[in-house]
Amino acid sequence: MRNTMKHGAVAVLVLTMAAGLALPVEAGKRSRSNSSVNRSNANRNTNVNRNTNVNRNRNVNIDRDIDIDIDVDRRGGYHGGCCYHPVATAAAVTATAMVTAAVIGSMVNTLPPSCSTVIVNGFAYQQCGNTWYQPQLSGSSTTFVVINAPR
Amino acid sequence: MKTLKQTGIALALSLAVLVPAARAQTPAAAPAIDQDAIAALTRMGTYLRSLKAFQIDVAITDEDVLDDGQKIQSETRTSLLARMPNGLRVERSNDRVERLYLWDGKNASLLARRMNYYATVPAPATIEELIAVLDEQYGIDLPLVDLFLWGAPKWTPAQIKGAMVVGPSVVAGTTCDQYAFRQDEVDYQIWIQKGDYPLPRKIVITTKTDEARPQHTAVYTWNLAPSFNDAAFVLDPPTGALRVPLAKITAK
Numbered sequence: 001m002r003n004t005m006k007h008g009a010v011a012v013l014v015l016t017m018a019a020g021l022a023l024p025v026e027a028g029k030r031s032r033s034n035s036s037v038n039r040s041n042a043n044r045n046t047n048v049n050r051n052t053n054v055n056r057n058r059n060v061n062i063d064r065d066i067d068i069d070i071d072v073d074r075r076g077g078y079h080g081g082c083c084y085h086p087v088a089t090a091a092a093v094t095a096t097a098m099v100t101a102a103v104i105g106s107m108v109n110t111l112p113p114s115c116s117t118v119i120v121n122g123f124a125y126q127q128c129g130n131t132w133y134q135p136q137l138s139g140s141s142t143t144f145v146v147i148n149a150p151r
Numbered sequence: 152m153k154t155l156k157q158t159g160i161a162l163a164l165s166l167a168v169l170v171p172a173a174r175a176q177t178p179a180a181a182p183a184i185d186q187d188a189i190a191a192l193t194r195m196g197t198y199l200r201s202l203k204a205f206q207i208d209v210a211i212t213d214e215d216v217l218d219d220g221q222k223i224q225s226e227t228r229t230s231l232l233a234r235m236p237n238g239l240r241v242e243r244s245n246d247r248v249e250r251l252y253l254w255d256g257k258n259a260s261l262l263a264r265r266m267n268y269y270a271t272v273p274a275p276a277t278i279e280e281l282i283a284v285l286d287e288q289y290g291i292d293l294p295l296v297d298l299f300l301w302g303a304p305k306w307t308p309a310q311i312k313g314a315m316v317v318g319p320s321v322v323a324g325t326t327c328d329q330y331a332f333r334q335d336e337v338d339y340q341i342w343i344q345k346g347d348y349p350l351p352r353k354i355v356i357t358t359k360t361d362e363a364r365p366q367h368t369a370v371y372t373w374n375l376a377p378s379f380n381d382a383a384f385v386l387d388p389p390t391g392a393l394r395v396p397l398a399k400i401t402a403k
Binding site for chain 2: 034
């Protein structure tokens, strides 16, 4: 219940801010400063654009990743961050509403409004209308995967 | 005589032109490696590995490069407590995330404070393996990993392509020696405390694989006598915290 209210509040905030703030930071991020000099990069060149780390080659392009895999999980994107960054939330909610609502396996960065938390086997799920989401922590953000109802 | 002299000058001139050209073509034109700089880095690594426990506060500045080349700077405050060989507690916060990473040699936990979600997974027993597993399986960049990799058995200066002693430099009131190194993908400068406690006090890493050359800067404040107990490395979920999975990067 607490979660329901919290997400509702975020959504309201989003609506008021979306027009003014969402666009500039939706620009794609192509790289980030490396934070390590010692992690070996020998076998990690899976993506041309990456560079967050000497050794890691992470793809940080924001707007191209539809897969639920390494790209989404690893980026610390401008609207890929977790939590209540207002601008990030704005972009994410917009995307959610338009595209991904009920496709099983799809992933969003922010929940739609009016969700309730359900605990199944010790893990938390979010039920938003008829759609179920599994929250998960990844490298730099929290994401929500659309799933079938857990049991 | 005059002719000879002119010939000599001409010869010298042509040599002066030829010599650099010849040098540029030889493999010996690689950047210089000052062994004193390598030795300082090695000594720092050895010293770091001798520490039984330490706590550091680190002010980190990172740069993101947008698609059009514009750079955006962000700051992260990181606090790290390490108990060697198998305890780690890292608190990291910036404008977007507040995260707590814990590891006790058996499990690794991650708490996202703003969302109040946490995840716990079985973890390797050594910190080198932990660093690799978190990165390769979960896509998690554990902060400050270099502090555990310098001086580790697998560390080697082989990847250093250039090394220079810049000279004495003061960082936050502490006198250090500044060094500059070059590797294939990064250049970095490191400030190592002078004297019997050769700790890294500051590092600047310049990423060369993007023409915008984003920089990572970290300034360390050290505490070599931290107080803690075993509970510091095990997650005690806050009230209302919800358990969720830790996403594997290979999962589809």
